[in-house]
Amino acid sequence: MKPPPTTGSSGSSTGSKKDASHPIESGVKKFYARKSKSSKVFQATDASHPTGSGVRKSYARKSKSSKLLLAAGGDSPQDEKKWQGLFDSARDVVTDSETVGARLARLLKALREERSKKEAEENSMSDAGECHGFDVKGLMAQIYQDLHNVATAQLSRAASGEAPTGRAFYGELSDTEVFLRDVSAGVTSAIASALNSLHHHESSQSSETRDVEETMARCLLPDDAAHERYGKLATHHGWKFLSKLAHSAAFCNAVCTLDEELWQILSASIDENAVSLMVFVDCCGLEWSTELIRLNSLFPPTLDFTKYAPLKPRKPSPHKWVVTEKASDVHRPTFEGQKQINIPNNIYRAASFTYAPRPPFWPPTLPYPSDPTIVHNHCTKPCINCSSRTPCPCTFATSSSILHPLVELRSYGGRGVGVRALQPIPAGAILGEYVGEVFPAGYDGDAVYALDFSLPGRASEEVIASISARRYGNWTRFMNHSCAAATRFKSVMLGGRYRCVVVAVREIGVFEEVTIDYGDGYWRERRCECGVEGCVEEFKRGEVGREEPEEWNLSTIGYED
Numbered sequence: 001m002k003p004p005p006t007t008g009s010s011g012s013s014t015g016s017k018k019d020a021s022h023p024i025e026s027g028v029k030k031f032y033a034r035k036s037k038s039s040k041v042f043q044a045t046d047a048s049h050p051t052g053s054g055v056r057k058s059y060a061r062k063s064k065s066s067k068l069l070l071a072a073g074g075d076s077p078q079d080e081k082k083w084q085g086l087f088d089s090a091r092d093v094v095t096d097s098e099t100v101g102a103r104l105a106r107l108l109k110a111l112r113e114e115r116s117k118k119e120a121e122e123n124s125m126s127d128a129g130e131c132h133g134f135d136v137k138g139l140m141a142q143i144y145q146d147l148h149n150v151a152t153a154q155l156s157r158a159a160s161g162e163a164p165t166g167r168a169f170y171g172e173l174s175d176t177e178v179f180l181r182d183v184s185a186g187v188t189s190a191i192a193s194a195l196n197s198l199h200h201h202e203s204s205q206s207s208e209t210r211d212v213e214e215t216m217a218r219c220l221l222p223d224d225a226a227h228e229r230y231g232k233l234a235t236h237h238g239w240k241f242l243s244k245l246a247h248s249a250a251f252c253n254a255v256c257t258l259d260e261e262l263w264q265i266l267s268a269s270i271d272e273n274a275v276s277l278m279v280f281v282d283c284c285g286l287e288w289s290t291e292l293i294r295l296n297s298l299f300p301p302t303l304d305f306t307k308y309a310p311l312k313p314r315k316p317s318p319h320k321w322v323v324t325e326k327a328s329d330v331h332r333p334t335f336e337g338q339k340q341i342n343i344p345n346n347i348y349r350a351a352s353f354t355y356a357p358r359p360p361f362w363p364p365t366l367p368y369p370s371d372p373t374i375v376h377n378h379c380t381k382p383c384i385n386c387s388s389r390t391p392c393p394c395t396f397a398t399s400s401s402i403l404h405p406l407v408e409l410r411s412y413g414g415r416g417v418g419v420r421a422l423q424p425i426p427a428g429a430i431l432g433e434y435v436g437e438v439f440p441a442g443y444d445g446d447a448v449y450a451l452d453f454s455l456p457g458r459a460s461e462e463v464i465a466s467i468s469a470r471r472y473g474n475w476t477r478f479m480n481h482s483c484a485a486a487t488r489f490k491s492v493m494l495g496g497r498y499r500c501v502v503v504a505v506r507e508i509g510v511f512e513e514v515t516i517d518y519g520d521g522y523w524r525e526r527r528c529e530c531g532v533e534g535c536v537e538e539f540k541r542g543e544v545g546r547e548e549p550e551e552w553n554l555s556t557i558g559y560e561d
């Protein structure tokens with residue numbers, strides 16, 4: 001893989017064969033796809049497509065010509081020819097202040113406009129997930145965010161000793177719940193109300209949930225309708241799933257307030273993302289079982305939820321699982337049969353450097369061997385969080401300059417595991433740090449995940465180390481390549497450490513794949529399947545040219561570079 005400040009040649013020790021297979025290639029022109037030509041091509045094709053204007057035109061002529069034929073009483077092929085000629089000349093005849101040709105052209109234009117409007121509507125319904133301004137993806141993102149927030153709050157309450165685990169976690173049963181338990185007419189409605197009241201327990205603690213309560217008080221739907229929705233979801237996905245989802249105020253609010261059309265859109269998206277939601281809750285460490293256990297007596301004896309827990313709020317283990325289409329296929333990420341382990345920071349071992357020659361670009365002031373990511377005394381580049389040029393106490397985890405977006409690992413078929421955004425990511429946001437085991441420049445033990453590392457402000461060819469994420473790393477190692485990538489690597493300084501961070505070069509939508517550009521060199525002996533127009537594969541086949549990317553720096557997003 002290749003960050004902007006990277007090279008593939010990785011110093012003089014790297015031979016050409018190794019170069020070609022090494023993920024980080026030096027001196028390789030990087031290719032950034034231009035604005036989607038495919039859409040232009042598509043439009044062009046459309047206009048001349050057999051089902052498009054050309055054929056319609058001839059149909060239009062034909063039917064007019066048939067009318068003329070009928071009027072003239074002739075129907076033999078010869079007649080047709082004769083009358084076709086007549087028709088052709090009639091095209092220039094002015095009728096009602098326009099020629100037949102102009103009329104045809106106008107009708108055609110209207111037809112085309114109508115068709116493209118319909119297509120645009122269909123696309124915006126499915127792509128943007130919007131209907132009448134309803135942003136279903138935005139709402140889904142809010143549900144993920146709520147679940148994450150509740151899990152984080154549980155954990156901090158548990159850490160401060162405030163939150164006993166299990167039954168007492170949400171407090172004692174409220175009067176309403178006792179009432180419901182005693183007089184419940186049906187399991188579904190009782191559970192639905194109880195799930196709604198989940199947020200009552202927390203409303204005294206946060207104004208956010210109080211707002212939600214107020215919204216729920218203004219509920220547009222009669223209770224029965226909301227209960228039916230809860231019931232259907234529980235029937236379809238199980239009570240466990242519903243109990244998990246009910247920790248999101250946005251979800252409960254939507255159940256109660258959305259009209260049927262919008263609810264159908266939301267529940268379709270929930271169905272589509274059911275596996276993702278389940279994995280997400282698990283990765284967040286959300287304690288979801290208490291509610292079900294607390295309400296156990298409301299369920300038929302066949303459903304005994306006491307067996308589930310009470311679970312303790314767990315430390316989150318984000319990006320632990322790979323989301324797949326079927327829940328039964330969810331798995332841990334592995335490489336060459338070994339589990340891939342998540343780590344928060346680079347791992348440096350002096351022993352890894354012992355036998356490697358000092359790289360030519362190793363800074364003269366830096367002892368060799370030593371951890372090349374540590375800032376000694378002074379850095380030519382300021383910390384991107386506090387602007388200090390000397391080692392500062394900023395940490396990556398708590399720095400406000402880092403977005404730490406909600407993302408998930410997901411199976412992308414032939415391209416393997418990839419990363420999917422679970423929230424909108426603005427252009428310029430720093431998403432995370434590429435971490436792994438630090439090896440000397442030119443390390444040839446990892447042809448898939450190794451990233452050449454050069455210091456901030458230095459040329460990308462000046463590689464001083466290789467970060468191998470094959471075994472130890474974080475979610476950033478799973479970003480697949482795209483020739484029209486959404487992010488780039490960038491070397492920066494933060495908290496007394498040199499780091500290679502991932503920066504969004506454009507806005508990334510909810511559920512969009514988070515891709516990065518590995519550099520053309522990575523694909524010299526591999527096949528890129530990003531499928532975007534202007535892909536490096538087209539270049540290899542000689543179908544397109546390539547462009548040198550513009551020099552890009554953090555100042556474009558407000559940082560000094």
Ligand SMILES: C[S@@+](CC[C@H](N)C(=O)[O-])C[C@H]1O[C@@H](n2cnc3c(N)ncnc32)[C@H](O)[C@@H]1O
Pocket residue numbers: 001414415416417418448449477478479480481482527528529530
């Ligand atoms: C750094 S890893 C990315 C994560 C990887 N997909 C996985 O499952 O671990 C790079 C590897 O992912 C696959 N890959 C990434 N982007 C690809 C693309 N555009 N086309 C084909 N394969 C791709 C290739 O196997 C590549 O060697």
